[in-house]
Amino acid sequence: MQLKNAIDNFISDLTNVKRYSDNTIKAYNTDLVHFYNYCENYNKMNLSHITEKFIKTYLMRLNESGFSMRSISRKLASIRGLFKFAYSNNLIDFNPTLNISNPKAEKKLPEIINEEAIDELYSVIDNSSKDPKLVKCIIEILYGCALRVSELCNLNYVDVDLNTNTVRVLGKGNKTRIVPIGSKSKIIIKDYISDKTFRNSNDAFLVNKHGRRIYSRMVHRMVNKYLSQVTDIKKKSPHIFRHSAATHMLDRGADLRAVKEILGHENLSTTQIYTHVSVERLKSTYKKSHPKS
Secondary structure, X not given: OEHHHHHHHHHHHHHHOOOOXXXXXXXXXXXXXXXXXXXXXXXXXXXXXOOHHHHHHHHHHHHHOOOOHHHHHHHHHHHHHHHHHHHHOOXXXXXXXXXXXXXXXXXXXXXXXXXXXXXXXXXXXXXXXXOHHHHHHHHHHHHXXXXXXXXXHOOEHHHEEOOOOEEEEEOHHHOEEEEEOOHHHHHHHHHHHOOOOOOOOOOEOOEOOOOOEOOHHHHHHHHHHHHOOOOOXXXXXXXXXXXXXXXXXXXXXXXXXXXXXXXXXXXXHHHOHHHHHHHHHHHHHHHHHOOOO
8 A cells, every 4th residue: 555545544544533633633744744755755655664663764764864763653652553554454464663672862860859949938928929928839749749730620629628628539541549638738828718718619720810820831831930039940841849848848858759658659660750859859959969979
């Protein structure tokens, strides 16, 4: 089968059968158009003419052209999807991507802020925010409960239980988890709700000055504004608080599996990245302060 027809059929399957999101389909299409253009240069217009060696050469050319490991891995995933689809539909006799492994990318350790910066953050908010109770509550839940920004925005009044000191979180894959609320977090949360009126249990818990549920872009802007005043880290996003919370818990001796449950990670390996952050912090402290460093 002609490569162009195979790509068209594959994209149609993603759109109409698998019903992938528009952004995902756009990404697949962009990657496969790039691959198609490369194949065209070498007159590889039929699926059966594309070999494992040819695909590996394409990946090597991407690397030489300055594409990041992440971009190369994504393009390979798109090509894999195409040939898996072609093989499943008997368009080819052999899938040439079966033995091609992902390029190994160096894992970047997540940036974090220190505990002193968190305390300084609250002083900045008190002095400059028009709604300090809301802003501090947002940051306290992001950091104190280690939530994702989407989880934060979706909280309802019923989810925050100050009697049991827990918050019910709807995480990825619609999985619910219970996260503890610390005593210091409870003080800030109680201060926020002291002048709020909730008519029913499903009311949005965190609302702006107009009484509407907060949303992700608003939280990103807010966090960026205040983090810029207390830290020079590059990425000043709400996720920084989640990274920082996990790292600080491990720094203080928390069990890795307990941290995994708090974060709502499906695999322990995802949580283990924070053990590397803690080790790097120890190394940094050693180099700065130990006379034998």
